[in-house]
Every structure is written in structure tokens, then in C-alpha cells.
Amino acid sequence: MDLHLIPGAVASDEEREAIDAAIGAAAPERHLLLPALHAAQAQAGWISPGALNHICARLSVPPAEGFGVASFYAMFATKRRAPRTVHVCDDIACRTKGAEAVCRSLEARFGPAGQDASGVNGAATWVRSPCLGLCEQAPAALVQRAGDARGDEAMAAATLEDLVLAVESGDARAAQRTVVPQTDAPRDPALRLLRRVGLVDPESLDAYRAHGGYAALRKALSMGPERTLREVTESKLLGRGGAAFPTGRKWEAVARNPVRPHFLVCNADESEPGTFKDRVIMEEDPFALIEAMTIGAFATGCERGFLYIRGEYPTATRRLERAIAQARARGWLGDNIMGEGVTFDIELRRGAGAYICGEETSLFNSLEGLRGEPRNKPPFPVNVGLFGKPTVVNNVETFANLLDILSSGGPTFASTGTAGSAGTKLFCVSGCVTRPGLYETPFGSTLRAVIALAGGVADGRALQAVLLGGAAGVFVTPDELDMPLTFEGTRAVSATLGSGVIMLFDDRVDLGDILIRIASFFRDESCGQCVPCRIGTIRQEEALHRLVDARQQGEGGTAREVTLINDLAMVMRDASICGLGQTAASAVQSALQKFPLDTFEAPQEAQ
Template sequence: MSAEHPEKLLSPVLSDSWDDDRPWTLDTYRRHDGYKGLHEALRMDPDAVIALVKDAGLRGRGGAGFPTGMKWQFIPQGDGKPHYLVVNADESEPGTCKDIPLLFANPHVLIEGMVIASYAIRCSHAFIYLRGETVPVLRRLQAAVAEAYAAGYLGKDVLGSGFDLDITVHAGAGAYICGEETALLDSLEGRRGQPRLRPPFPAIAGLYACPTVVNNVESIASVPSILHRGKEWFRGMGSEKSPGFTLYSLSGHVTNPGQYEAPLGVTLRQLLDISGGVREGHRLKFWTPGGSSTPMFTDQHLDVALDYEGVAAAGSMLGTKALQVFDETTCVVRAVTRWTEFYAHESCGKCTPCREGTYWLVQLLRRIEDGKGVEGDLEKLNDIADNINGKSFCALGDGAASPIFSSLQYFREEYEQHLREGRCPFDPAASTVWADQGGSRRGSVPTHTTAQEKGVLA
């Protein structure tokens, strides 16, 4: 990356049209080669589309990084059952804020990707499960779906191909647990959102007990450009095992928070160079590479390659690429307490380790933060987290335990300071600056801090 032109590192693909006038419209999307990937796909055999996406190396952008083409390949063919595609747009983890801006600015890229994916897995009805609180995004998405129907990209005989597809936009009721794919399917079927026992996996018995692919918004939105520009172009970015581009959500104590679209494998140091660095007069203390459910990093991890292998080798997970940056004014205990309160509140209560464990984690953390902790509390905190990690019904428990383990690993002295001094050594008023700064540009659109995110620092 050039020191004089750090923004050359950015690779705007999904965000390429965000600065245009009315980027959410079909006309604007077509000006940016919209639906050309679909035309390419419909000229191919469905199995060839799956093979192309698999060969391109596209990995799921929702957290675990599972190969997208491989997930499509798991759908049994010739089974006589309906097949379904469900897009998980229930974005709700603290710090994660890439899917909602993408849908608000460029909904047609998701719709085109859904048509391609549905054609590949022989699906005639696809669903978008959207976080219900985001009403403006819901309306914009519904309008885009209506535009696609009117233009012949959806409905009967899509573009004269003989392929039929309907898309339903469904608004969830605001439960973090519904971001877990099987809980999402239960919610979509009208039941309380709770994780299902697996196996069977959704590819065999998903929505309405039929073969189902559940993908993240960004995963599906990345498909059209692969069909249009080719797998070699896609593999020309990123690393060998983590190819392509992705959206990095940079928030917190940075000069210009926002969405930065770049090849996988960039570092936080490079992204901070682009975004103006940590807020003036302060230094980096800790940060999350993939949202609050991933083990935190410190300033010693500034040069870790932000791809799936690089982050895992350093002891964390890339997750949703939600890079929350905290400076030295932030109390680690306070931040971890706020995150844990979120997980305790959002636990569905189905399994004992998560339901009971997150509750007791909150009680201990609050006691320590208030300066009322006693000897042995840190060992007890670690023990409770260990009884949740890997023992809960779904990954929510693991996510709740992650910040406990990592904060004790890197900042145990700060916890001990709370115990020794009988108080929180940080001034709460000093860590409330999370201003939305800067204007939008290609490859980088500022995020808006939610009340919940502010609560992490308040």
C-alpha cells in the first residue's frame, strides 16, 4: 500500500455505487453492470454455477467462513422436495453493521445474488429474514423486490429462461438468537426462535423440513460479480485460502468510522491509516476483529492479516469483520460487562449453560466493575465462562465466553486493580466520545452509532 495514497487499498465492489444518486434504484444498479451476472448464470447449467462459486473460493461472510459453493452443493437433487434459499439479514450483534448499510444502499445486488443462488440449487421460493427494527431498510428492500418483479428478474419464467422464482421479505421481531440459522428457520415458520438440534442440518431438513441453504447477506451479494467478472478476477484479491473482497466495519474511537471495502488479508494498521487513525490524542488499547463475540485483540495485533486463517492463528475469529476500536480511556471490565449483559438478555433460555451461566457472569462482572469484587472472583469468572464455552446448545454461549477469556488473558491486571482499589479506576465521562464523523465516499461510508453501541462505552 502506498503511504501517499492509502485509499488505493480499497476495492469497492459492493459499495461501488454507494456515492451515486439514488444508488438503491434498478436504473443505478444497471449502470454498474447490474444483473449481468444473472444473464451469465442463466446460460450455464445450475451445477456449473455451483462449481464456479466453489472454485472462486467464496467463503461465508456471516461469521464461520464456510465455503459458499460447498454449502450449495450439499442440497440433494432429484429428491422431489421443494428447495429453499433463506438470506440471514438479522444483523444484531454489537459492533456488526455491514449488512444493513449494504441493503439500504444497494438492495439489488442481494436480489441478483439470490436469483443466481436459487437457480443453482433449484429453488423456486427464497426468503429474506430482515431485522424488524430497520423499517427504512425493510421498505427499501420491498421496493427493490417490486422493481425486480416488474423488470422480469423475478416471478414466472425469469428472463425467458423457464426458471421461476418468488422472493418473500420477512421482518423478524427483534431477537438476537434468530441470527442463528436454525432459530431463524423456526421463527420464519412462525414459532419461537430457538436453535434446533443438529443433525439433521438445514441442507437436509431446513425450512418446512425441506432442503434449505441459509446464507448471510454479504455472501449472496458477492455472487453476481463472480459470475460477471470470473473466478480469476475474484481470486486475484485476498489470500489463497481467503480470496476476494469484503466489508470491514470500523467503529469506535477512530477518526472516520465507516464501512471499508478491501481485499481479505488487510491489517487493522492499514485500515487505521485510511480512516485517519485512532481519535486524536489517544492510543489504541484493544479491539475486536469480528464483533463482540470474538476474542479481543490488543495493539500487538495491529499487523495480523484480517483473513480467516490469519485471525484464527492469532487466537480469535474474523467473524463479521466488525472492528470495534477502543482507546486507553475505556475500562475493559465495563466494556466486557456491557457485552455480557447483552448476551444474558438475548439468551433464548433453551439450554442451562447459557441461560444460567450468562446470568451469573453478569452478576460477577457488575460486582467487580462496581469495586465490590472479592478474592477468587476472577477464578470464578473464568470457571463459569469455561462451563458455558463449548457446552451450550448454539454458538451464543461461546460468543459470551470469548470476551471473558480474552480480556482476562490480556488485561488481568486491570481486573485485579478493580479488586485492589475497590472501585473502577476509569472516569466514565472520558470514554463516551463515539461521534459519527466524515462524509461518504466510494469504499467507505460512515456508520451511525446505535444506542446499544454507545452503552458499551457509557
């Protein structure tokens, strides 16, 4: 291709070096665009025209397309930005912990979000961020540090003082942790997906083996791909990413597809507001995910796998990098795995701040170096997936279930949980709750039981509402807590488990404010491809603002706004290309239907 580069724009030596290191010795193909952009951003704090020129020349990408990709992602700046950016979460879980007040204080101290922070000589800026997946330790933040060997770091719970320090010096004082209350003494002996959390050193392959690691892969290799597939099908495992598709059926479709090669993708782009389950697995038990992906690849005939992790998870990324390197060094990734002649390897790829890339076909486009826009389905990924080939794509939690299925056998796994929902489920409990954290229960527990497990509503307050399933989920009233948390049980009451979010709001929370934040989340995260979502999400947000304002001022005229909101909900649900637009009105609709409008009348400080 005859590339026309940006006239006169030359990369600095440092940018060039960083980009070349990211592209490495591999064939310079377009799918390396995202890693190359990450390298440029991490070096200079923005994607400069010179850096884009160098990337585009190396990868034979037209600069207009390279710019289109770079400008798609929230973690990339295409205008010069301070090298240090503190992303402060002001999303729904963090709002219940005072995030809005923190943001206002930061604005008073450093000036508006996105501009050079005052008093630090252009070294830093702060921006508001959507959910960072640290809801159990809210409020959360992420320090993105360019040209700094420390790289990125997540902070939670971050006080105003912690954030001021982060802006001024780059120090991330309140480093994030992992909060899994069931692993506190006395430890819950029934944990399965979380059985090693807190017990095993996540940076040691030997420690993982000492806790039973790699027995499942060995068993799969001895059984062969056909039997492994049968166990998965018989386990009745349903996908945990939100759509609840039978994993066995997906795997069989890929395994039987004559087109080669096959690809395996792990969707670790966990970005649904309120969700942090995959993060915990990746941080605390990374080898389990790698082992499970290897089993999946063996069963479905994949020699190449991609693990696409959201860009805001620096700790999980580092642990997975180490784990993959150790597995490779041990010969448990690569050619001739465990001496059985099986080939499989995993490439770890970081997202860069785009909720839409958790949609499987957007994820493929993102991996391929295209804008993370969803594809029309059909064709489905099992036929036409990554690079146009048959592709297995599953969520982290789905993969994590594989180990138990192999160890105890598919039928045994199927006998746990309920008839329609086999196994256990991870729940991300956050908001106004006594012990926020990640919980695991067998399918069949009621919402009330899981909330009780987390100690109930914090501070003895009354429960106002629960958001179930995330921003794309639904609100549930205190009268509905006896619903069983199963796929079939939630479906029966027009709810959804979604990504396992259980977010509590007590009677002090201004639900109107929460609804507007959800609406603004979808407006911000819409990829912009289709009209119903691109314009529908912004019109929904505007109408909600007017509705809430009118209620607060005791004005009439809200019927007009409700009509518009309902009309928008219908076109987004019916005519959007992908799940983002199709669910962008879900939570708002459920709230407007279930809660009296005057709930939004009297906002009170959440503190």
C-alpha cells in the same frame, strides 16, 4: 384444531383490519404468525389479547403458543405500552459516544425506561436497546411508532435534544445516513462489494442496470445451474456470516439433494454488536442482493426464497420492499425470469428484536412462526432446513460476492485476497476512531492497516484495546495489530473475524464497563432454551459486576469470581446448543486473559 381462545378478548376493528391485511389472501398458515404480530404491534403499540385471539383464530395457532412467540421478541409488547417507543442504544459502540449519560438524562427527564414517559400523556416511552447497527454514526436510536403512517425510523447520531423531541412528538430529526468513507472523493477505485454505493439510486432498477446490474444473473442463466455452481465452488468463497463455511460446498449439497422443494434464505438479521455492513448493502445496493439471491436459487433449484431482515432496519426494509416489487414488475422475480422459464420469488420478513434469530436454525423457527430457539445440529440445513426441507442459507455479504464471482469467473475471484481467504472483506469500524464507517479491503490487510485507513485512534489518544469480530469475538491488544485480517490469520492467533467488527477503545474507556455491557447483552439475548446459556450468561454478568466492583473498591476476593467466570466460560462453550452460548464468554475471556485486572480499577468518563 379445536382452539380455546381467550374468553371475552376481542380485537378492535383497526387491529382486525391490520392483521387481515398482513395475512392477505395467502393460505392462513402458521409461518404468517410473525408478520401478523408485527401488524398488530404496529397498529396498537402492543399485542393485545383481542389481537392475539384474532391472529390465532386466523392461523389456527393455540393462544399459549402465540403468546410464547410474541413474548420472545423485544420489539413486541405483551403488556399495554405507549404507542410510541424510542429505543435508545446503550450498547458498546454507543457507550464510547456517551450513550450512558444520554440514558441517564432521559431517565431524569421522562422517568424510568419502559414506563410511560412523564409529560406526554401516555403517548410515548423510552427503552434501552442493544446495538442498532448504526455504530458508525453513534449514538443511535430507533423510533417505533404504532398507529402512525410514518412507521419506524432510525436516528443517528442522536443528541439528547433529538431524543427528547422524538419522545415528545415522534419526530425523528436526526435521520440515519450511510457512512462509507472510501466513497468520498477521491473515491477508491478498487471497491467491489461497495462499488455502486453512493453512485446508484437504490430505489431504481434502471439505475442499477445502468451500473452493470443483472449482467451476472443473465450470465448465470446462459451458463446453466451446473456451471454456475462450479464457478461458486472454484471461487473458494467462504461464508461471511461468521462461520466461514465454503459456500460452494453448501450450495452443492442442496443442489444435489433429491428432497423437494428446496428453499433459499438470506440471513439479514444482522445483530452482532458493532456490525452494520449488511445494512449498508441493503440500503445502498438492494438490487445487488436480490440479483445474487436469484442466482443462488437458480444454481440450487429453489423456487421460493426468504429474506429475513432484522426488525430494527426500517430504511433497508423499505428499500428492499421497493426493489423486490420493481424486480417482480420487470419479470425478474416470479415465474419465467428473464423469459428463461426460471421461477423464483422472495418474501421479505422482518425480525422483531432477537439476536438469536441470526443463528440459522433459530431463523428458520422464527420464519415458521415458532419461538426463535435454535435447533440441535445435526441435521444441518442443507438436509433439514426451513420447513424441514433442504435449505441454502447465507449472509447478505456472502450473497453480495456472487456478482463478482459470476462476472469475472470463480478462479479469478479465488486468485484475489490470500490463499485461504479469497476476495475482499467488509469491516465495520467504530468506537474511538477518527473516521468510523464501513470499509472494504482485499483479504490480507493487517488490522493496523485497516485502522490507519480509518484515520487511527480519534483525538490523538492512545489505543487501549480493539474488539475484533463483535461481542462474540475477542479483544485484541495494541501489540497484536499486525495480524492479517484473514480467516487463517486470525485463527492462528485464536481470534476471529466474526462479522467484521473492528471497534476501538482508547485509554479513556472503562473496559470493565464494556465487559459488563457485553455480558448483559448475552444475558438479555439468550433464548433461554439450554441451561448453560440461560443461567450461565446471567451468572457471568453477576460475577463480572462483583469482580469490577471489588477492583474498584480495592477489595480482595477476586480470585473466586475469576474461577467462577472461567468455569462458566467452559460449560457455555462446551455444552450450549448454539453459537450464542458457545461464544458468550469469548470476549470476556480474552479481556481477562490479555488485560491486567487493574485496567478495570479506574473508570473515567468516556467523554
